[in-house]
Amino acid sequence: MSNILEVDGLRKVYAKSQFVLKDIDFSIPYGSIVGFIGENGAGKTTTMGAILGTLKKDRGAITIFGKKVDVTKPKIREDIGVVFDDMNFSSHLNVDQLAKVMKNIYQQWDNDKYNHYIQLFSLPKKQKIAGFSRGMSMKLSIAVALSHGAKLLILDEATAGLDPVARDDILEVFIDFVKDKDHAIFLSSHITSDIEKIADELIFIKNGEIILKVNKDELLHNYAIVQCRSDTFHEINEDDVLAYITKDEMLNVLVSNKHGLPRGCQISDFTIDDITLLLMKGENNERTHS
Numbered sequence: 289m290s291n292i293l294e295v296d297g298l299r300k301v302y303a304k305s306q307f308v309l310k311d312i313d314f315s316i317p318y319g320s321i322v323g324f325i326g327e328n329g330a331g332k333t334t335t336m337g338a339i340l341g342t343l344k345k346d347r348g349a350i351t352i353f354g355k356k357v358d359v360t361k362p363k364i365r366e367d368i369g370v371v372f373d374d375m376n377f378s379s380h381l382n383v384d385q386l387a388k389v390m391k392n393i394y395q396q397w398d399n400d401k402y403n404h405y406i407q408l409f410s411l412p413k414k415q416k417i418a419g420f421s422r423g424m425s426m427k428l429s430i431a432v433a434l435s436h437g438a439k440l441l442i443l444d445e446a447t448a449g450l451d452p453v454a455r456d457d458i459l460e461v462f463i464d465f466v467k468d469k470d471h472a473i474f475l476s477s478h479i480t481s482d483i484e485k486i487a488d489e490l491i492f493i494k495n496g497e498i499i500l501k502v503n504k505d506e507l508l509h510n511y512a513i514v515q516c517r518s519d520t521f522h523e524i525n526e527d528d529v530l531a532y533i534t535k536d537e538m539l540n541v542l543v544s545n546k547h548g549l550p551r552g553c554q555i556s557d558f559t560i561d562d563i564t565l566l567l568m569k570g571e572n573n574e575r576t577h578s
């Protein structure tokens with residue numbers, strides 16, 4: 289069993305907004321960090337909610353730790369650490385009082401670990417949570433998620449609102465977490481540089497549909513963004529073209545195989561932000577050979 293989480297044909301329709309999560313499939317290997325990337329409203333939170341059972345899915349199977357499980361059951365919730373944007377702990381509590389509450393919720397609660405993260409994240413122990421900034425609340429959510437013996441972390445925008453130093457500390461904590469090969473992390477972020485730093489696999493979602501799943505090393509070694517003229521563009525192997533944007537006479541093209549491109553293609557350096565922009569704003573590979 290090499291995957292900690294498998295998602296098969298997950299579908300969710302919001303009748304009110306007519307948004308459809310379109311039968312998505314993906315898996316999270318043990319020992320890996322998988323980054324989930326997409327624009328606002330693409331369906332990231334919906335996917336995570338449907339996996340966790342906080343949202344009712346319309347179709348699809350979720351397999352966690354090798355079993356088709358009801359993720360809302362307390363037993364399995366021990367093993368999954370969750371950070372969502374809008375997590376609300378009782379705001380009248382302070383950090384120490386929250387620990388006492390968590391101890392009653394989670395059998396595997398580890399107070400030493402919790403205190404370690406509270407200290408690492410420089411959180412005040414006696415101040416009421418109500419007075420915490422967004423970044424402080426995020427850090428607290430992460431400290432809790434890491435302190436109840438979870439094997440899988442599902443993190444929705446967990447680094448949003450954190451300053452660069454705190455983000456860096458937390459990314460290190462995530463990298464450490466998956467050094468244990470029984471662990472894995474599934475995280476969404478708009479800060480693609482964070483994902484670039486720590487993720488092993490990337491999943492791109494657009495309008496409720498997964499448009500690209502790729503291993504980061506493969507992306508860095510084989511993919512490229514190239515500039516070329518229209519006639520050269522038509523010489524690129526069609527299967528290698530993932531997306532393109534036309535600008536004046538030139539095209540910016542995302543290709544999945546930078547080896548063996550026709551002459552006249554200029555390869556430029558790219559970041560995952562550049563790839564995201566091309567995938568989200570560009571046209572897909574259904575080229576018209578005019």
Ligand SMILES: Nc1ncnc2c1ncn2[C@@H]1O[C@H](COP(=O)(O)OP(=O)(O)OP(=O)(O)O)[C@@H](O)[C@H]1O
Nearest residue numbers: 302304305307326327328329330331332333334335
């Ligand atoms: N309760 C709801 N009822 C109807 N539509 C909803 C509901 N919740 C979300 N949606 C719609 O579903 C779509 C996907 O939303 P979702 O929150 O999953 O996106 P996201 O990728 O997490 O976005 P963001 O990056 O802004 O957090 C959006 O169009 C949103 O308007």
